[in-house]
Amino acid sequence: SQQGEEDPQALSIQEGENATMNCSYKTSINNLQWYRQNSGRGLVHLILIRSNEREKHSGRLRVTLDTSKKSSSLLITASRAADTASYFCATDRGTYKYIFGTGTRLKVLA
Amino acid sequence: DTGVSQDPRHKITKRGQNVTFRCDPISEHNRLYWYRQTLGQGPEFLTYFQNEAQLEKSRLLSDRFSAERPKGSFSTLEIQRTEQGDSAMYLCASSQPRTSGILGTGELFFGEGSRLTVL
Numbered sequence: 668s669q670q671g672e673e674d675p676q677a678l679s680i681q682e683g684e685n686a687t688m689n690c691s692y693k694t695s696i697n698n699l700q701w702y703r704q705n706s707g708r709g710l711v712h713l714i715l716i717r718s719n720e721r722e723k724h725s726g727r728l729r730v731t732l733d734t735s736k737k738s739s740s741l742l743i744t745a746s747r748a749a750d751t752a753s754y755f756c757a758t759d760r761g762t763y764k765y766i767f768g769t770g771t772r773l774k775v776l777a
Numbered sequence: 778d779t780g781v782s783q784d785p786r787h788k789i790t791k792r793g794q795n796v797t798f799r800c801d802p803i804s805e806h807n808r809l810y811w812y813r814q815t816l817g818q819g820p821e822f823l824t825y826f827q828n829e830a831q832l833e834k835s836r837l838l839s840d841r842f843s844a845e846r847p848k849g850s851f852s853t854l855e856i857q858r859t860e861q862g863d864s865a866m867y868l869c870a871s872s873q874p875r876t877s878g879i880l881g882t883g884e885l886f887f888g889e890g891s892r893l894t895v896l
Contacts, residue, residue, distance in 0.1 A: 671819075698883055709781075709868060709887035710820065755819050757885070763808060763872075764833055765885060767819040 671756045671768025679774045686743040688771040690756030691736075697761035699732060701741050704753045704770075713741075713754075748777040779803055781888035783869050789894045790859055798854045798891045802871030809852050810885065811844055812868040820868055826852060859895045866890040 671692045680686050690699070698717045702710040716723045716732045716739065723730045729742040743750055753772045757765045782801045790796050802809045807828050812820035823842070824834045828849035841859075846852040856863055870885040 700883065700885075702885075702887075707892075709889045710870075710885070711887070712884045715883055759883060762833075763827075763883070764822060764825060765810070765883075766822055767812070770817075770819045 671758055671766065673754070673756060673768045673771040675771060676769070677772045677774070679776065680746055682746060682748055682775055682777050684746055686746050686750070686773055686775070688741050688754055688773070690739045690741070690768050692739075692756070692758050692768070693737065694758075694760060695734070696758045698759050699730075699739050700757045700759075700765070701728075701730060701739075702755045702757060702767075704755065706752075710755065743773075746773075746775045748775050751775045781869055781871055781886050783867075783888035783891050785891060786889060787892050787894075789896065791896050792859060792861060794859055795855065795857045796859055796893060797856075798867050798869075798893075800852045800854070800869030800888060802851070802869070803886055804850075806871035806873055806886070807849065808872045809846055810870040810872070811852070811854050812870065814866045814868055814890070815864075823854075823867075856893075859893075861895045864893055864895045866892050 671690045674689045700715045701713045704710045714725045714730050716730050727744045732739045751774050753770045755770045756768045759765050784799045810825040811823040814820045824844050826846040829846050841857045844854045868890045870887045872885050
């Protein structure tokens with residue numbers, strides 16, 4: 668079962684532009700994480716935001732969390748061709764069972 | 778290399794055969810997860826362990842699937858009587874350093890996956 672749903676499903680931008688992807692989920696959570704997956708590879712953790720946090724930064728990444736709307740957004744600034752990948756949100760209700768969303772496929776054109 | 782390793786990376790089998798995948802987590806992690814991922818979809822939760830205890834198993838998992846983690850270290854995922862619908866990437870992940878008690882970052886460290894093709 669998928670807890671989260673990412674939007675858009677696919678995104679194509681030019682190098683240097685910012686990329687924003689959104690995640691909506693259905694139940695209350697303890698924390699939300701974002702992961703990146705290159706084609707045919709495993710997932711790599713990007714950033715975790717706890718339910719009592721509203722915004723978090725890590726390098727070119729900015730994540731926001733709105734628990735009242737049950738949504739999160741991931742912003743990648745000054746995108747690079749190497750950022751081309753699929754991005755997934757994963758939610759935890761405090762049971763350490765992580766449920767992933769459907770993903771956003773990002774393509775950054777050089 | 779102290780990352781999560783999975784074996785085999787690729788497996789092609791005929792319908793009806795049994796297959797087994799192995800996952801070696803990061804040694805100090807006590808939680809181990811199995812996920813299944815089909816093309817264009819997100820990882821789908823199958824089961825997870827804390828040490829050797831299997832804490833939860835997805836209701837989507839049929840009786841043909843079984844997972845073990847006998848000594849709280851490596852884990853195996855067995856699929857019996859494979860069907861074409863079982864074709865997918867099977868991902869293993871581990872988390873939470875043992876020394877952190879009940880706390881931990883919650884970050885999952887994934888292996889590269891085992892791709893199963895059932896003919």
